Amino acid sequence: xxxxxxxxxxxxxxxxxxxxxxxxxxxxxxxxxxxxxxxxxxxxxxxxxxxxxxxxxxxxxxxxxxxxxxxxxxxxxxxxxxxxxxxxxxxxxxxxxxxxxxxxxxxxxxxxxxxxxxxxxxxxxxxxxxxxxxxxxxxxxxxxxxxxxxxxxxxxxxxxxxxxxxxxxxxxxxxxxxxxxxxxxxxxxxxxxxxxxxxxxxxxxxxxxxxxxxxxxxxxxxxxxxxxxxxxxxxxxxxxxxxxxxxxxxxxxxxxxxxxxxxxxxxxxxxxx
Amino acid sequence: xxxxxxxxxxxxxxxxxxxxxxxxxxxxxxxxxxxxxxxxxxxxxxxxxxxxxxxxxxxxxxxxxxxxxxxxxxxxxxxxxxxxxxxxxxxxxxxxxxxxxxxxxxxxxxxxxxxxxxxxxxxxxxxxxxxxxxxxxxxxxxxxxxxxxxxxxxxxxxxxxxxxxxxxxxxxxxxxxxxxxxxxxxxxxxxxxxxxxxxxxxxxxxxxxxxxxxxxxxxxxxxxxxxxxxxxxxxxxxxxxxxxxxxxxxxxxxxxxxxxxxxxxxxxxxxxxxxxxxxxxxxxxxxxxxxxxxxxxxxxxxxxxxxxxxxxxxxxxxxxxxxxxxxxxxxxxxxxxxxxxxxxxxxxxxxxxxxxxxxxxxxxxxxxxxxxxxxxxxxxxxxxxxxxxxxxxxxxxxxxxxxxxxxxxxxxxxxxxxxxxxxxxxxxxxxxxxxxxxxxxxxxxxxxxxxxxxxxxxxxxxxxxxxxxxxxxxxxxxxx
Ligand SMILES: Cc1cc2nc3c(=O)[nH]c(=O)nc-3n(C[C@H](O)[C@H](O)[C@H](O)COP(=O)(O)OP(=O)(O)OC[C@H]3O[C@@H](n4cnc5c(N)ncnc54)[C@H](O)[C@@H]3O)c2cc1C
Numbered sequence: 035x036x037x038x039x040x041x042x043x044x045x046x047x048x049x050x051x052x053x054x055x056x057x058x059x060x061x062x063x064x065x066x067x068x069x070x071x072x073x074x075x076x077x078x079x080x081x082x083x084x085x086x087x088x089x090x091x092x093x094x095x096x097x098x099x100x101x102x103x104x105x106x107x108x109x110x111x112x113x114x115x116x117x118x119x120x121x122x123x124x125x126x127x128x129x130x131x132x133x134x135x136x137x138x139x140x141x142x143x144x145x146x147x148x149x150x151x152x153x154x155x156x157x158x159x160x161x162x163x164x165x166x167x168x169x170x171x172x173x174x175x176x177x178x179x180x181x182x183x184x185x186x187x188x189x190x191x192x193x194x195x196x197x198x199x200x201x202x203x204x205x206x207x208x209x210x211x212x213x214x215x216x217x218x219x220x221x222x223x224x225x226x227x228x229x230x231x232x233x234x235x236x237x238x239x240x241x242x243x244x245x246x247x248x249x250x251x252x253x254x255x256x257x258x259x260x261x262x263x264x265x266x267x268x269x270x271x272x273x274x275x276x277x278x279x280x281x282x283x284x285x286x287x288x289x290x291x292x293x294x295x296x297x298x299x300x301x302x303x304x305x306x307x
Numbered sequence: 308x309x310x311x312x313x314x315x316x317x318x319x320x321x322x323x324x325x326x327x328x329x330x331x332x333x334x335x336x337x338x339x340x341x342x343x344x345x346x347x348x349x350x351x352x353x354x355x356x357x358x359x360x361x362x363x364x365x366x367x368x369x370x371x372x373x374x375x376x377x378x379x380x381x382x383x384x385x386x387x388x389x390x391x392x393x394x395x396x397x398x399x400x401x402x403x404x405x406x407x408x409x410x411x412x413x414x415x416x417x418x419x420x421x422x423x424x425x426x427x428x429x430x431x432x433x434x435x436x437x438x439x440x441x442x443x444x445x446x447x448x449x450x451x452x453x454x455x456x457x458x459x460x461x462x463x464x465x466x467x468x469x470x471x472x473x474x475x476x477x478x479x480x481x482x483x484x485x486x487x488x489x490x491x492x493x494x495x496x497x498x499x500x501x502x503x504x505x506x507x508x509x510x511x512x513x514x515x516x517x518x519x520x521x522x523x524x525x526x527x528x529x530x531x532x533x534x535x536x537x538x539x540x541x542x543x544x545x546x547x548x549x550x551x552x553x554x555x556x557x558x559x560x561x562x563x564x565x566x567x568x569x570x571x572x573x574x575x576x577x578x579x580x581x582x583x584x585x586x587x588x589x590x591x592x593x594x595x596x597x598x599x600x601x602x603x604x605x606x607x608x609x610x611x612x613x614x615x616x617x618x619x620x621x622x623x624x625x626x627x628x629x630x631x632x633x634x635x636x637x638x639x640x641x642x643x644x645x646x647x648x649x650x651x652x653x654x655x656x657x658x659x660x661x662x663x664x665x666x667x668x669x670x671x672x673x674x675x676x677x678x679x680x681x682x683x684x685x686x687x688x689x690x691x692x693x694x695x696x697x698x699x700x701x702x703x704x705x706x707x708x709x710x711x712x713x714x715x716x717x718x719x720x721x722x723x724x725x726x727x728x729x730x731x732x733x734x735x736x737x738x739x740x741x742x743x744x745x746x747x748x749x750x751x752x753x754x755x756x757x758x759x760x761x762x763x764x765x766x767x768x769x770x771x772x773x774x775x776x777x778x779x780x781x782x783x784x785x786x787x
Contacts (some may be wrong), residue, residue, distance in 0.1 A: 045573065047630075049628060049632045050628075051628060054316075054628075066580070066582070067582075067622075067624050067625050067627075067628040068628055069579070069580075069582050070581070100326055104449040108582065111581055111585055196773065226648075226649045227649070228645075228649040228650045229650070230644050230650050230652070231650055231685045231686075231706065231708060232685060233684060233685050233707075233708060234678050234687070235686050244452070248429055265704050287326070288326070
């Protein structure tokens with residue numbers, strides 16, 4: 035099994051000061067001052083792939099693992115960490131384009147990589163990223179590859195016959211199914227999927243191994259099918275006001291406060307739902 | 308112990324009322340530990356003796372009554388306020404202890420801008436006090452990372468320090484007067500005066516006592532004018548810590564008083580600054596106060612840094628954004644717990660201090676030994692965050708994966724061996740093993756080495772004020 039895990043490096047928007055949400059003339063928000071992180075859904079994808087590899091290792095059929103990102107050199111640190119975590123390959127498709135709202139371009143680059151270089155048969159990625167919030171890349175990628183795509187995946191385990199046992203959330207519950215690759219798995223909310231941390235020994239042994247850098251334009255020119263037409267045109271951006279207010283409930287005793295909470299707030303609210 | 312749990316609970320209920328005596332099993336278990344044992348706690352493993360009760364006190368009189376009862380019946384008392392202790396100071400080392408929680412004594416009693424004083428009860432939240440002061444253009448100048456969690460009693464009891472300490476000092480420089488109850492039931496008040504030379508400074512018997520000598524009930528601290536509009540923030544990247552220490556020294560010995568003077572090594576910096584300083588050390592300086600003073604201090608510090616090769620200036624916005632996210636609130640604590648459970652990767656810290664001539668050696672030898680001697684280590688680094696005329700502190704930060712051991716073995720396998728290296732290397736070099744978290748219960752092993760011949764004074768304080776040893780057994784001094 036040859037697994038490709040795709041991830042995006044994004045600014046940690048939780049750290050953005052409220053007053054800094056200013057949109058410039060190119061409809062961009064300056065986020066360079068905050069730390070970069072791996073998009074949380076992609077972080078889950080990477081950890082789930084490692085957990086899968088751990089389990090497959092026990093069954094003595096360890097998969098090849100490649101981590102791939104599209105972007106500029108700020109992703110290199112993360113790629114090195116992934117190398118230290120025993121990803122066999124760490125690849126960056128070098129692109130300086132604004133891909134925030136271009137899932138079709140991301141999907142085209144990923145497909146080109148798979149077809150031309152990676153020859154992977156399982157692709158795992160987060161369902162969406164906080165920047166752009168498109169939630170389309172895995173689906174478009176599946177369409178371009180002609181592969182099935184399972185969304186809202188929360189765990190993947192090895193199954194007999196080089197198959198995968200995939201658990202995902204569906205409308206009315208949880209679905210567990212056995213899948214024969216090729217396939218694309220879009221990770222949703224997955225418990226226990228913070229990315230593990232490499233030891234200093236791991237970093238010394240593997241973290242210095244090279245990161246492969248591929249030029250996006252060259253990749254597309256030589257191996258890509260053209261991107262599907264974009265589904266949306268960006269017209270404007272505005273910050274969502276997430277400020278909350280609170281009320282301090284007064285009362286002499288816990289019982290009095292509970293009464294006040296119930297009669298003044300909860301009762302009406304409960305009646306309304 | 309002379310009384311059983313039921314009798315203790317009965318007597319406490321009679322003294323304080325039913326609502327103020329908590330015996331819920333889970334609460335008692337969680338009250339037997341602090342942050343030092345959070346890996347065990349997260350796994351639901353509690354290895355310390357469980358207290359008989361957590362009692363909530365609301366007045367000095369109640370504290371006195373509880374202490375009198377404890378003394379008469381030889382019961383161990385663990386004072387508590389914000390519950391953010393990191394060194395085991397809140398561990399209940401003795402079966403059927405009483406945890407005396409002062410968080411209900413949370414009044415800000417007075418703010419006196421004429422004499423520049425603020426007085427509050429021990430359970431007043433520093434965040435609330437600071438927010439209230441800032442509304443009127445004042446500040447305590449105290450800003451520990453735990454500001455949203457910690458309360459005044461605990462902050463004084465641990466000799467805490469904040470991010471602006473290089474200008475405003477540690478809590479010991481801020482406390483003017485105090486009220487405390489000693490285990491013999493004596494309520495003592497130290498009055499608020501600008502200075503006095505009427506014998507030794509007895510405030511220092513109370514400040515830093517970690518609940519091992521007395522119960523702090525009220526604190527008066529200095530306040531300062533708050534003028535953030537004058538702040539001059541400077542940030543630099545540089546290649547090594549040695550140069551950074553030299554710069555800090557030059558700033559301090561030339562008489563400049565930045566409020567912030569922080570120097571991060573690349574490993575610790577990777578947790579904060581990887582987006583602009585990957586692989587580099589980071590130096591952060593801030594000048595504050597009246598505008599002419601802040602400007603002059605800022606300019607002079609820039610000149611000093613410019614003399615050292617390899618220092619590259621960073622846009623202050625990078626530093627400001629980071630600084631605004633530095634403190635830990637309950638949300639961050641909860642997030643950390645979730646991450647630890649998922650990754651089994653945990654981070655801890657040990658903070659030491661040394662004079663300028665030894666601090667870089669302490670830093671280097673500790674990093675080298677820990678990275679080579681401790682298994683499963685994922686990060687070892689640190690920063691200096693509080694500088695003085697004579698030296699600075701080193702705050703070691705270390706993370707490790709907990710591998711092949713039960714939750715209750717984590718401390719012995721990883722944390723204590725790391726602490727041992729840091730403490731022993733620091734004492735060997737002539738530094739202090741505790742800069743601002745207090746001794747707690749896990750550095751008592753080295754307390755005699757820390758004090759040398761002056762240990763006599765410390766021991767005598769304990770014998771004089773707590774002859775029965777009912778105050779926070781095993782804290783600062785090893786348990787008898
Ligand atoms: C996330 C985090 C960040 C931190 N950052 C800093 C920092 O920047 N600077 C710093 O100095 N410290 C820091 N600390 C550690 C520090 O010890 C505390 O935050 C603070 O000083 C403790 O205050 P507290 O009210 O929480 O006390 P507690 O945790 O309740 O108690 C601390 C100690 O003081 C004793 N004590 C508490 N109340 C009283 C009282 N009324 N009378 C006598 N003894 C009492 C206790 O028995 C215990 O030994 C940090 C801790 C955390 C968890």
